[in-house]
Amino acid sequence: MGLLNRLNEPFEGGGIVLGTVEDILNWGRAKSDWYLQFGLACCAIEFMAVNAPHFDFMRFGTIPRTSPRQADFIIISGTVTLKMAERIKRLYEQMSEPKYVISMGSCSNCGGPYWEHGYHVLKGVDRIIPVDVYVPGCPPRPEALEEGMILLQKKIRHEAIFNKRKRIAEEDKKLGLNIK
Amino acid sequence: MGEKRKIELDYSQLDSERMRLNVGPQHPSTHGVLRLEVELDGEIVTDVIPHVGYLHRCFEKHCEKMEYPMVTPYIDRLDYISSMNNEWPFIMGVEQMMGIKVPEKVEYLRVIVSELNRIANHQIAIATFGLDAGAFTPLLWLFRDREMILAILEKLSGGRLLYNYFRVGGMAADIYPTFKEDVLAAISQVRKTNPEILNLLLLNKIFIDRTASVGILPADVAINYGCTGPMLRGSGVPYDLRRTEPYSIYDRFDFEVQIGKGEVGTVGDCWDRNIVRYREIEQSCNIIEQAINQMPMEGDVKEAFPKKVRPPKGEIYCKAENPKGELGFYIVSDGKNNPERVKCRSTSFVNLSVLPEISKGYMFADLIMILGSIDIVLGEVDR
Numbered sequence: 001m002g003l004l005n006r007l008n009e010p011f012e013g014g015g016i017v018l019g020t021v022e023d024i025l026n027w028g029r030a031k032s033d034w035y036l037q038f039g040l041a042c043c044a045i046e047f048m049a050v051n052a053p054h055f056d057f058m059r060f061g062t063i064p065r066t067s068p069r070q071a072d073f074i075i076i077s078g079t080v081t082l083k084m085a086e087r088i089k090r091l092y093e094q095m096s097e098p099k100y101v102i103s104m105g106s107c108s109n110c111g112g113p114y115w116e117h118g119y120h121v122l123k124g125v126d127r128i129i130p131v132d133v134y135v136p137g138c139p140p141r142p143e144a145l146e147e148g149m150i151l152l153q154k155k156i157r158h159e160a161i162f163n164k165r166k167r168i169a170e171e172d173k174k175l176g177l178n179i180k
Numbered sequence: 181m182g183e184k185r186k187i188e189l190d191y192s193q194l195d196s197e198r199m200r201l202n203v204g205p206q207h208p209s210t211h212g213v214l215r216l217e218v219e220l221d222g223e224i225v226t227d228v229i230p231h232v233g234y235l236h237r238c239f240e241k242h243c244e245k246m247e248y249p250m251v252t253p254y255i256d257r258l259d260y261i262s263s264m265n266n267e268w269p270f271i272m273g274v275e276q277m278m279g280i281k282v283p284e285k286v287e288y289l290r291v292i293v294s295e296l297n298r299i300a301n302h303q304i305a306i307a308t309f310g311l312d313a314g315a316f317t318p319l320l321w322l323f324r325d326r327e328m329i330l331a332i333l334e335k336l337s338g339g340r341l342l343y344n345y346f347r348v349g350g351m352a353a354d355i356y357p358t359f360k361e362d363v364l365a366a367i368s369q370v371r372k373t374n375p376e377i378l379n380l381l382l383l384n385k386i387f388i389d390r391t392a393s394v395g396i397l398p399a400d401v402a403i404n405y406g407c408t409g410p411m412l413r414g415s416g417v418p419y420d421l422r423r424t425e426p427y428s429i430y431d432r433f434d435f436e437v438q439i440g441k442g443e444v445g446t447v448g449d450c451w452d453r454n455i456v457r458y459r460e461i462e463q464s465c466n467i468i469e470q471a472i473n474q475m476p477m478e479g480d481v482k483e484a485f486p487k488k489v490r491p492p493k494g495e496i497y498c499k500a501e502n503p504k505g506e507l508g509f510y511i512v513s514d515g516k517n518n519p520e521r522v523k524c525r526s527t528s529f530v531n532l533s534v535l536p537e538i539s540k541g542y543m544f545a546d547l548i549m550i551l552g553s554i555d556i557v558l559g560e561v562d563r
């Protein structure tokens with residue numbers, strides 16, 4: 001992490017920067033995440049407000065993309081119903097690796113206000129796709145979503161890129177799973 | 181070589197192959213999770229079938245299971261852009277069943293918050309409609325103003341979007357000391373931005389080209405389908421529940437019901453529906469101004485709270501003018517703490533049903549404009 005700590009200082013005597021490839025790649029990836037422009041329910045309105053000038057989501061380096069193939073992460077903003085769950089799964093599968101998921105609001109975290117009698121509501125989007133960051137609230141305040149974004153950036157910065165498969169395979173072996 | 185024969189083709193008789201296209205449910209301009217099955221002949225829309233149900237959140241089931249005060253948060257989540265307006269008809273219905281008369285101050289406060297929310301709703305409607313047409317700047321301006329309104333509503337109720345502020349017999353909390361100044365400041369800001377939006381978006385040549393005489397909804401069709409709100413008024417029918425059947429204290433205010441006049445195209449086109457929304461913002465500002473000056477600042481908003489919300493046996497249909505149209509709740513009570521049955525007459529669902537009728541024969545790109553001009557909210561369509 002030597003490079004990242006010194007980014008704010010000028011590099012004397014020319015533009016040579018030393019660092020691990022992983023650090024530099026992650027640094028770049030964390031600051032230019034594109035998200036899938038996609039809203040589900042009430043939380044999507046709050047998400048729109050985050051995009052609007054008052055909260056200005058784009059200062060995190062995010063740009064909305066309308067195609068899942070170009071998106072780095074997806075924000076599940078709202079209630080996931082059983083009818084929609086299938087679509088969300090497919091959207092997630094269409095995104096290219098590496099991909100991340102922010103679950104925004106109680107509904108997509110756990111079913112929210114509909115957890116008890118909502119016969120048509122999926123009780124948590126993590127039952128169908130893996131979630132990286134959970135943002136609580138109904139709806140979450142824009143500041144909360146922004147903190148979720150910062151957390152996601154943190155996660156991306158500290159991610160292992162190389163030998164990832166190998167490492168995962170080792171972990172799987174430890175758990176007794178046999179996935180090729 | 182024989183002589184050349186002139187062949188005349190009537191192109192309208194040529195039968196080309198129809199194409200079926202799926203729009204949504206994650207399409208950015210379907211305003212939520214609506215799926216449209218579109219049949220196209222070249223680029224001309226020949227049929228549209230809306231598929232709903234992607235956001236069915238079991239509202240009516242929840243009403244049967246919850247006590248009356250617990251139902252209000254779910255009503256917020258029907259039309260989540262205008263929660264304050266949603267709560268009103270339900271609360272009013274329960275109050276009428278129980279025979280509660282709310283204090284003057286509460287009535288005025290209800291009018292003010294509802295009209296503020298109506299402004300916020302129309303701002304989103306115009307902003308997203310502009311977005312569909314490719315105009316991004318109005319969205320930024322309108323959302324900037326909307327934050328001022330949300331700040332007031334947040335200080336009153338504690339929520340930015342979903343308020344749960346109305347109670348049977350009163351309001352959840354009293355006004356705060358600088359309420360009046362804040363409201364007046366918000367109104368003057370809205371009034372300042374409005375002409376800018378008019379020049380930037382609504383009178384823009386490109387915008388007029390795209391919306392004038394597109395998606396024409398004749399008045400008789402609108403009435404037959406049961407459209408209400410700006411949809412109906414855009415077609416030139418001056419039907420506004422605040423004026424035709426004044427509920428609460430709306431008969432005390434001086435405002436004009438706005439109708440579409442076909443200034444740039446035909447009566448009832450997309451442009452008319454939006455200019456009606458735009459002018460309603462101004463009218464709402466007038467109503468708020470009158471209300472805040474007449475409102476008694478002293479008094480207790482929780483005065484008329486009943487000990488227990490338990491309406492007597494009976495049924496009632498109570499309706500109010502939502503920003504999107506007439507929202508009504510049919511409440512059946514069997515004298516218990518829970519409603520026996522609540523049926524919601526949701527505006528967006530009824531308004532959406534007219535889409536196949538008015539979008540046939542237009543280009544596919546126009547279909548997006550027509551859908552945007554209806555101003556649906558999927559939470560209310562699917563409930």
Ligand code: SF4
Nearest residue numbers: 042078105106107138
């Ligand atoms: S968490 Fe709350 S605000 Fe968000 S979608 Fe669910 S009900 Fe709506």
